[in-house]
Amino acid sequence: MIQVVKQLKEARKAAKKAASDPDTPEEMVVGKAWDSTLARRLWREARPHHGLFYGAFAVLAVLFVLEMAGPWIIRNAIDGPVAEVIALRAQGDTPTLEQGMEGPTRELIWWALAYLACTLGMTSFRYLEVAHLTRTGQSVVHDLRVKLFKHIESLDLSWFDKRPTGSLVTRVTSDIENLGEMFTSGLVTLGFDFVRIAVLLVVLFVLHWQLALVVLALMPLLIGVSLVFRGGARNAHRAVRAKLSVLNGYLQEVLQGMRVVHVFRREARVSQRFRDLLGQYLQANVRTIVLFALFFPALDFVVNGIQAAIVWVGGLDISSGDLEVGEFFQFWLYVGMLLNPVRELGERYNVLQSAFASSERIFQVLDTQPTVASGSRARGAAVRGVIRFENVSFDYLPGVPVLQDVSFEIPAGATVAVVGATGAGKSTLANLLMRFYDPTRGRITLDGVDLREYELEELRSQFGLVLQEDFLFAGSVRENLVMERSEVSEASLARALDASRARVVLERLPQGLDAPVAERGATLSTGERQLLAIARALAGSPRIVVLDEATASVDSQTEHQIEEAQDNLLAGRSALVIAHRLSTVRKAHKILVMHRGVLREQGTHEELLRLGGIYARLHRLQFAGDGG
């Protein structure tokens, strides 16, 4: 016993330590087991499926009635016809089928048929119990999952910036799955377990109140054992999972860094480290084994105790004839039905606890509202594409300005190139134009109207965006280029492929447009990805282009293709280009020179040269030889 208490204490300690250890994933932090505010909200979220829930309760109720009927039939058969014949025998008669046995036999057959019917009914409702509860839980899960995904997508980029992608994925995967568990084995089953326990207790009291008192008196012992051990087991389990995730994390890390391990000949060192982690994992596991090895026998022992007490107390009544044997059987079977849900209380408790923790995290996300909100102004006539930045300032963190009082105009159809050092605020200009963020002060207008007034989706569909490391999705090349945009037709796609020189890429792929693209475009080279990104932008025939030029070095032939593609993309469109190529800068209608968030110079190449500022100095340095 001392051993057990020690193990329980250690498990709790280990769990506490794991909870405060920053290495422990947030999923393992302990939460409340019941929170009625959250529960009410979850119930509201499940509103479209309330019918399914009522159905589930109905299935459980019918099943319960049938389950109760079984022992009742057995009792009636034994205390009825069987007892009748036995009583005859006791009087010294030897009943035969013709005499004395005929009635009871027929009655027994009827009871047997009733039992068979009851079994068939139970079997079909047992199927429904599982299938329908799954349907209920999973339907809610599906709805909530899509809703949550849609909501996350609508949130500000600044929200994404602060969160690792992995934890966002957890929200729509394991957190949501925990909720599914909660709806099925939590709310419905647990809710019904209480009904079941209450009804059974009443029935037991009606059947034989003295025996029922014995059961009721010993039940807290069972609940106690179940809860205490489950608590300990949960803590121990959590410690095992934490150790296992560290172990697997290290394994993955070593696989990823195998080159380094080999070249530095550190095979023995990483092996030793893995051995240490395995040792910790094993130690945590041993605790779980002890607890589980104790848990089941201990529960059984308590159940046996209750049974022994029933026989003791009931035995007196049987011998005195106050309790019929059939009635005793019925009581015995009902006690079995009563104890099962009580044994499982601990398990249900665990499910609820992790589900409430998950739902809290989910609601936190759902309660976050995007600040970059859509305006109501629909695009009237065709967009001309005059963009104006008016005294725009921006900071990601309060007090750390990224842009200060920037004003410039992109005339319709003109290319504006932005140059400047890393951190000068070039990308921020593009981010603000796309409304990934809103300016802290000042405003940006398109055709004279503040961007914030436009309907967001309408606004963004005017843009063609090409990023330095553009993102390709798993799917076919065609899917990546079209992206289900209504404005992209076969014809515009074909034009885009020609203008972007992406045909060259397709020729290399045996399946052409239908060739599969691996996640993040891993099967394509850097240059190929860039050409496809330009084709994607062109296919939408955008009025405005936002282009962050790629810097990676590709071979000169590809370099040339990219340059041509870019020229075609920019031709006749309003464009903001973060320029890394001098040729782009030279061709631009206007050049913006950014320095530490301030727009220092703007003008055409010639104007800036005449100005004799930063740009001119650079140009002199660089092109002193070729007469630029």
Place this chain on the structure above:
Amino acid sequence: MKQLWIQFQRFLRYRWTLAAGVACIPLAALGDVWITKIVGDAIARLREGSDTEFLSGMFWLMMAVALVRGIFRYLQRWWIVSVSRYVEVGLKQDLFDKLVELPLSFHVQHRSGDLVSRLTSDVENVRMFLGPGLMYTGGALVMVPASLIYLLALDASVAAWMVVPLVIMGLGMKWMAPRLEKHSLAVQESAAEISHKAQEAFSGIRVIKGYAREEQQTRRFGSASAKSLHHQLELGRARGVTHAITWGSKDLTFLPILFVGGMAMMNKDLPAGDLFKFIDLIAKLFWPIIALGWMAGIYPRAVVSAGRVSELLETQPEIADPSAPIELDEVRGRLELERVSFRYPGAEREAVENVSLVVPENTVLGVVGPTGSGKSTLLNLLTRLFDASAGEIRLDGAPIKRLNLATLRGALAYVPQDSFLFSDTWRANVGFGADEPLDDATVAELADRACMAGEVATFPGGYDQKIGERGVTLSGGQRQRTCIARALAGDPRVLVLDDSLSAVDTETEAQLVRNLRSASHGRTVILAAHRLSTVRHADQIVVLSKGRIVQRGRHDELLEQPGWYADTWSRQQAQAELAGL
């Protein structure tokens, strides 16, 4: 089966504990039957009238049997499951050591996800079957025959009829197990798909928002989720059928008890206590029979997993120490490559083709060329991460294939392109490069030489600051310089850098390159780079294109030749100026 037997031999290392655990199985199972017998006998006797003394005796006997049974069950579980965990840990260690031993050519051919699953789910499948599986099967194999024999002795006709639903249950489980397996696999796969889709959408959120494609992504995600829902419902139905079969057959066993037993009570005077034994033992037979069906269900998966585990353990490394190694007393650091070619397994063309060059000791070689021209591959050949498919590489005149891997890799240090670091402290990461633990002075000196001392000083934890996922996040340049400090920690004669200065600003870069060369005994440095300013002071520069050397010479010489080097130099200079405004 043979595969499972091979893995089972690992269990036999703990044969005495295992034997003790297995011995507890029948004892615990018989205790169960005994308890039923006590109660049944009591009921039979009570009907003929009884006394409290008998009842209290029965009570204490039952409690004693229950206690002993509980102890055996505890020991059974404790010993058998513990052994299975020890075996698991041993197996994981062996697999890990094998993975570390296998050369890079093995790792590039196997996705890390697949390797991880061999150490995780495959090991778990084997453990589950051979450990707890063994325990449950053993329990069932004692419990079921023992109960049936006992019941047959009580009343043959009732027991015989009862076997029918039990057989239905066992067969039903066996029949449903592969279906459950199939559906749960589909559920797992669709869950993975959901996770992929979410991962992708959240990483590519800029593109999605930029093209206002939120609705499209929601549809994509929604269809993945709907697919998962579909599989979940199918699994739910399969589970429902299984649940109905098992419970239905359990319920059905009461029918012969009720009817045949009832008739027997009427005709043959079967005591009511015996009828009770039937009722009570059925409940106890339920779980062992389900366990048997479950075992039959997971058996195929365990065999496959055992095969995958053995396959990995039996893989032999291709790159190994030579049988008669050449010993080098002191490495001077002269490298020669003679007509070296290399082709990746399954690739269409050579990644490095016919490369010949000499790197005299204590000189710097620059390797440049466009993306995909073979720079990294060439460096991998020098460190024998891969073996050249043709030609020969020599260190101080000795072919590197004839050197012990320890000699070769001890002489050179390598800075990888991906700046791989462990999620550990800064000190531990740098110390990874040294054979002995580093003292504070050495760590400080290394930080200084990697031009990192100032930044490390700003970390809250200094040299003991944890870096990576759950510590401070290093910038690209900081990661690269940490990798350089790690490479310098072993004071190597040859230093190989795979484009490892790209994120370092040009001023620091010049200082770093100087620091790399300086060592009391001089040092050979090989620099692959995409930015040409990195190699401008190299003693020799080679330009690679599609795996071949197309230009070679010093910086000034190459600038004067028309070609890739001169073009790229002027373009990069211009870019640098643009960026440096």
